[in-house]
């Protein structure tokens with residue numbers, strides 16, 4: 001038999017609180033010890049903060065990649081437009097050359 005950490009009475013291990021070691025009667029009677037509650041809350045806060053932080057940095061990386069991609073697409077569009085213009089000029093020149101013969 002284990003002892004309750006609050007009232008010191010013998011209690012079955014299955015009836016004790018996992019975190020505080022208090023029997024059911026003590027759990028009903030009062031709150032958990034503040035130190036353990038704070039530690040657990042702090043741990044949860046740390047985990048939440050860590051997960052949120054890593055998600056933020058992922059999003060930051062993604063938006064940087066996205067703007068790099070946008071820049072690349074813009075350069076491609078410019079190159080493509082320049083080539084289209086060149087093709088148009090070439091075909092015009094060809095047409096001008098072939099017109100007198102026809």
Ligand SMILES: [Zn+2]
Nearest residue numbers: 004007023026
């Ligand atoms: Zn107790």
